[in-house]
Amino acid sequence: MTDLPGPSDTTPPPDLTPSRPVYDGKLAELYGIYFRHLALMVLTLSWSRFWGRTRLRRYLWSHFAVLGDRFEYRGRGLELMIGFLLVLLMLGLYGGALWAVWEYVLHEQSIPGLGLFDLFTFSLFFLGIPLALVGHYAGLRYKMTRTRWRGIRCDLGGSAWSYGVKATFLHLANGLCGQLLTPLMSVLLAQPRISNASLGTQRLEFAGRAGDIYGRFIGYYFLNILAWIVAITIGVTAAVWGGKNLGITEKELGELFTNFTPRSVLVLLGLAFAIYVLFGVMILPLRCWWQAYLWRYLVSRTRAGKVLFASALSTRQMWGFLVLNYLIVMLTLGLGWPWVAHRSAKLIAGQLWLYGAPDGASIRQPAERPPRFGEGLLDMFDVSGV
Amino acid sequence: MTSRARYYDGVTARALEVAVRPSAVELEISHADGVDVVARWPIGEIKILGDGEHEAVPPLGRGDERLMVEDAELRRQIALAVPQLAALGAAKPSAGGRIAIFGTTFAALLGLFWVGIDFGSEYAAALVPYPLQARLGDSVMKELVAGHQLCTNPAGLAAINGLANRLAKAADYGHPVKVTIIRGGPVNAFTLPGGQLLFFSDLIGKAHDSNEVAGVLAHEMGHAVHDHSMKSLARQYGINQLLRVMTGGYSDLGTVGAGGGLLLALRNGRNFERDADATGVSLLEKLGLRADGMSEFFADMQKTQPTDGAAVAGIWSTHPPTAERIATTKRPPTGQPAFSDEEWAALKVVCGPVKENNPVPDRLREKPLATVPNAPQAKEPEKR
Numbered sequence: 130m131t132d133l134p135g136p137s138d139t140t141p142p143p144d145l146t147p148s149r150p151v152y153d154g155k156l157a158e159l160y161g162i163y164f165r166h167l168a169l170m171v172l173t174l175s176w177s178r179f180w181g182r183t184r185l186r187r188y189l190w191s192h193f194a195v196l197g198d199r200f201e202y203r204g205r206g207l208e209l210m211i212g213f214l215l216v217l218l219m220l221g222l223y224g225g226a227l228w229a230v231w232e233y234v235l236h237e238q239s240i241p242g243l244g245l246f247d248l249f250t251f252s253l254f255f256l257g258i259p260l261a262l263v264g265h266y267a268g269l270r271y272k273m274t275r276t277r278w279r280g281i282r283c284d285l286g287g288s289a290w291s292y293g294v295k296a297t298f299l300h301l302a303n304g305l306c307g308q309l310l311t312p313l314m315s316v317l318l319a320q321p322r323i324s325n326a327s328l329g330t331q332r333l334e335f336a337g338r339a340g341d342i343y344g345r346f347i348g349y350y351f352l353n354i355l356a357w358i359v360a361i362t363i364g365v366t367a368a369v370w371g372g373k374n375l376g377i378t379e380k381e382l383g384e385l386f387t388n389f390t391p392r393s394v395l396v397l398l399g400l401a402f403a404i405y406v407l408f409g410v411m412i413l414p415l416r417c418w419w420q421a422y423l424w425r426y427l428v429s430r431t432r433a434g435k436v437l438f439a440s441a442l443s444t445r446q447m448w449g450f451l452v453l454n455y456l457i458v459m460l461t462l463g464l465g466w467p468w469v470a471h472r473s474a475k476l477i478a479g480q481l482w483l484y485g486a487p488d489g490a491s492i493r494q495p496a497e498r499p500p501r502f503g504e505g506l507l508d509m510f511d512v513s514g515v
Numbered sequence: 516m517t518s519r520a521r522y523y524d525g526v527t528a529r530a531l532e533v534a535v536r537p538s539a540v541e542l543e544i545s546h547a548d549g550v551d552v553v554a555r556w557p558i559g560e561i562k563i564l565g566d567g568e569h570e571a572v573p574p575l576g577r578g579d580e581r582l583m584v585e586d587a588e589l590r591r592q593i594a595l596a597v598p599q600l601a602a603l604g605a606a607k608p609s610a611g612g613r614i615a616i617f618g619t620t621f622a623a624l625l626g627l628f629w630v631g632i633d634f635g636s637e638y639a640a641a642l643v644p645y646p647l648q649a650r651l652g653d654s655v656m657k658e659l660v661a662g663h664q665l666c667t668n669p670a671g672l673a674a675i676n677g678l679a680n681r682l683a684k685a686a687d688y689g690h691p692v693k694v695t696i697i698r699g700g701p702v703n704a705f706t707l708p709g710g711q712l713l714f715f716s717d718l719i720g721k722a723h724d725s726n727e728v729a730g731v732l733a734h735e736m737g738h739a740v741h742d743h744s745m746k747s748l749a750r751q752y753g754i755n756q757l758l759r760v761m762t763g764g765y766s767d768l769g770t771v772g773a774g775g776g777l778l779l780a781l782r783n784g785r786n787f788e789r790d791a792d793a794t795g796v797s798l799l800e801k802l803g804l805r806a807d808g809m810s811e812f813f814a815d816m817q818k819t820q821p822t823d824g825a826a827v828a829g830i831w832s833t834h835p836p837t838a839e840r841i842a843t844t845k846r847p848p849t850g851q852p853a854f855s856d857e858e859w860a861a862l863k864v865v866c867g868p869v870k871e872n873n874p875v876p877d878r879l880r881e882k883p884l885a886t887v888p889n890a891p892q893a894k895e896p897e898k899r
Contacts, residue, residue, distance in 0.1 A: 153571065161613030162569065168617050170760040171624040187569040198521065198530055199583065201564070201574060246658070279530050280523030280581040329528060492528035494579060 143435060145484040152478035154192035159467040162188055179213065180206030185467075189474060190276060196486055204275035212271070224249055262300075263293030269322065274499035278328060284495045287325035295321075312346045312423075313339040319427050328433065331492040337430035342423065349419040356411045364407055368400075413452050414444060421447035428481065434491075437484040442476075450476055519589070520544075522553060525579025535582065535589075537596040542575075544582065554580065558599050567607045575603070625757070632753035640745035645690055648745060649709030656695060656711050664866075666696040666716050671865025674858035675732065679712060682733055682798045686740040694732075698866045704731055706738035708745050716866045723815060728862065729853030730809030730844075733799050737791030747787070785835050792844050804853045806846040813841045 166181030183206045190202035231245045267289040276283045296318055303310040316339045323335040421444045428440040454472060457465040522533040522544050533553055536543040542556040556577045564581075565573040572590075575582040584590045584603070594604025666672070672694070679692040692710040700717035707713065712735050722728045738744065792809065799806035817837050854862065 155610060157610035157614060158568075158607075161608070161610045161617065164614055164617035164621050167760065168621040168624055171621065171628055174756055175760050184569050187565060191565070191570040191572070196530075198523075199571060201570075201581075203564070277581075279528045280525045280579055281528045282579075331528070487528060489529035490527050493526060 144486060145437070146486065148196055148483050148486075150478045150481055150483075151194045151197075152192055152474040153194070154188065154471060154474060156468060156471045159185070159188060159471055163467045176210075177206075179209035182206070182209065185470070186272075189470060193474060193478065195278065195483065198279050201277040202272075202275055203277060204271065208271075220253075227252070258300075259293050259297040262296040263289045265296075266292040266322070273326060279489065281329040281492060282495055282499065284327045284329075284497060284499070285322075285325050286327070286497070287321050292318075292321050309350065311350075312342045315339075315423055315427070316342070323427070323431050327495065328487075329492045329495050331434050331487060333431055333433050335427075335431050337427060342426050345422055346419065349415060353412070353415050356415055360407045360411045364404070367403065409452070414448060417447040417451055418444040420451060434487055435485045436487050439482045439484065440480050441482070442480045446476060446480065519547060519586070520582055520584040523581040523583075524554070525577075525581065533582075535584065535593065537593050537600075539597070542582070542593075542597070556580075556582075558597055561600065563600060563602050566602070567605050568613075573603060575600070625760075628753075628757050628760075632750055632757060636746050636749035636753060639749045640742040643745055645709065649690075649711075652707040652709030652711040652744075655707050656713065659705070659707075659713060660695065660697060664698040666698050666866035668861060668865040668867065670858075670861035671863075672696070674854055674862045675714070675728075675865070677858070678729060678853055679732055679736060681802060682736040683710070683739070685798050685801045686736065686794070688736075688740050692736070692739065696865055704735050706735045706744055708742075708748075710739050712736075712739070719862060719865065721815075722812065724808070724811075725852060725854040725859040725862070726805045726808030727812040727815070728808070729799065729804065730795065730806070730812050732853075733795030733806075734791050734809055735795075736798060737794030738787065740794060741787070741790055743787045743791065747784070788835055788840075789843070792840055796844050796846060799853065800846070800850070803850050805848060805850040806844075807848045808853070810841045810844040810846065813837050813844065817841065 162184055166177070166184065169177040169181060183202075183204055186202045186204065190200040193200050227249055228245060231248065266285075266287075270285040270289065273283040273285040299310070299314040299317060303314050316337045319337060320335055323333050326333045421442050424442050424447065425440050428438050431438050450473060454469040457469050461468075520533055520535050522531045523529070524531075531553060532547040533544050534547055536545070540558055542558070542561065543552060544554045544556065545552045556575075560577050562576045563573050564570075564576045567573060572583050572585055575584070584593065591604040594601050675694045675696070676692070679694050683690070683692045688710065690710045692712065694712045694714060696714045696716055696719070698716050700715055702718045702721055703715050704718055705713040712732070714731075718731060719728055722731075796806045796809055799808075852859075
């Protein structure tokens with residue numbers, strides 16, 4: 130009898146060597162670039178923002194390395210500006226068409242108090258939401274196609290318009306269902322963003338299912354309601370009790386926001402601090418708990434060929450990412466933005482794990498041509514920092 | 516001389532540790548052991564992609580091929596050997612120096628920008644051609660009167676327009692002034708670009724005498740002759756731009772920016788009101804007309820609303836405190852009446868005969884409308 134080796138004996142075990150991205154940017158260098166960007170913004174009445182954004186991206190991308198190889202950002206400011214101007218032109222044409230309809234069709238049946246400008250703003254508000262979602266995807270595609278790793282261009286397939294329609298519908302449905310569709314929406318919207326992305330011919334794969342995360346979400350959902358009830362009860366009780374004990378009259382309360390005295394400033398600061406503590410202690414950690422879990426889930430269900438991904442992002446780290454970063458930017462009137470970008474890059478580098486390495490020889494340049502211009506819609510409806 | 520680097524062929528995602536041998540005509544790229552040549556790049560076809568300030572390592576590129584030389588010393592050696600690649604050896608600029616230079620420049624530019632807005636809008640508004648101002652005023656007027664009933668008594672309109680144009684002439688305004696009156700309230704009046712004034716008939720109905728209406732009209736003319744509506748637009752545009760560049764265009768700062776912009780706009784609003792008060796009174800005096808109507812009107816307002824909304828609102832108010840306005844516009848009851856008895860009678864019925872069966876309810880007399888001119892309000896055209 131011959132002992133034939135089984136398949137498990139001949140197939141080499143998959144290479145699952147763990148590694149993490151490396152971010153070696155320096156905050157001071159980022160600030161040097163940012164201040165130059167701001168100075169040019171003042172000089173050019175903000176028209177230099179396309180070039181400034183490009184410089185910041187070049188810095189962040191090139192200081193980010195995976196498996197020892199740095200990313201490259203090869204977008205150009207001119208491309209961003211042309212993209213913006215094209216959207217501006219589209220809006221101009223829309224405005225012209227609206228004017229023609231107003232002048233020749235609707236004018237005779239004018240509605241009191243509703244002018245052409247109101248109609249334009251009103252319609253743009255409703256169009257703006259789906260268009261911002263389309264722009265979000267198109268902007269992601271632009272950034273991907275301008276990104277290279279090991280000289281190979283990244284890509285994002287799929288239609289930005291169908292993503293926009295899908296995202297609008299899901300946001301609407303989720304809103305109507307009291308946010309109970311959040312897991313479904315998160316997974317369905319992550320699907321195109323991840324599985325349409327590729328490095329050259331190596332596509333990313335996503336195997337997430339909403340059913341996997343519904344249990345955790347339901348727990349979060351009801352805990353969140355409970356936390357709000359408790360927070361509001363504590364807040365109202367404390368305000369009534371505190372108001373009585375501090376002897377604050379109704380008149381004084383009315384003047385709190387209009388007539389600033391040292392006492393009213395102290396009361397307002399106290400109120401703000403109390404609201405912050407209640408919100409910060411009870412509501413935000415819960416939300417960060419859910420968001421961290423969702424992030425870990427989405428990452429763990431993603432793979433690129435033989436490379437698997439995982440993240441150990443904690444609730445505390447998500448709090449730092451969502452809440453602290455927001456506070457930094459708000460309290461510094463935007464000047465803290467480079468600090469936030471630096472913190473975020475370090476967080477991603479520290480909390481994203483890759484298992485295995487890609488077979489470089491089998492990954493080739495993508496066949497599709499990249500879009501010529503980009504981000505116009507994103508710039509118009511959601512002026513993003515980077 | 517050989518130097519070690521990473522090479523990407525531009526066709527696949529393979530990464531090779533390579534040795535680089537620069538010469539005057541080419542870069543010879545070979546396997547790390549230096550034996551097998553991987554590629555030869557003619558110097559004329561090589562590009563440095565980026566610079567040392569923005570890239571950690573400026574890649575060398577030839578089409579889609581890339582060469583990354585991580586070691587700064589080796590980059591310097593290549594730069595020395597190949598003059599065309601001299602930029603590769605440039606030292607990284609000092610971050611501290613750049614922060615100091617650009618931070619200071621940014622702060623100085625912001626200061627200049629603010630000075631530019633504060634003073635520039637004074638002059639920029641006057642540069643806007645009058646036909647454009649008039650067209651703008653027309654379009655805003657259309658929006659404001661849409662859905663309202665206009666007062667059309669010709670004699671009443673002639674009376675108020677006659678005085679308005681006399682005041683305009685006294686101020687060397689140089690353009691015709693048109694007063695439009697809307698039936699009803701609030702007790703208010705606006706000045707629009709292009710010499711368009713809008714009055715609400717409740718203001719005329721509740722005035723104690725013609726001098727008070729003349730005082731309000733003179734105040735509005737003060738806004739018109741100083742181009743306050745155009746200046747407000749110019750300032751608002753400038754402030755928006757300033758906040759936009761200050762925040763780097765970060766979207767979430769919109770609320771903070773809007774709040775700051777509103778405060779700055781309100782400050783300007785208070786100054787404009789003071790200017791309009793002073794100009795209005797001096798125009799009446801110049802024509803030899805009674806100039807005590809304006810302060811009388813403010814005094815009436817104070818009586819009906821003992822708590823001074825503008826004083827309480829402080830920095831949030833569009834108008835100065837009423838007590839201050841009474842004090843600065845106080846004049847003796849001397850001079851000719853601004854309207855003749857006939858004109859005043861016609862103006863009182865500009866919207867048609869007074870309906871005695873529909874008097875102002877007592878509760879409104881005691882508690883004036885929230886929209887009286889000195890109440891804090893934002894985002895409205897120039898108003899009295």
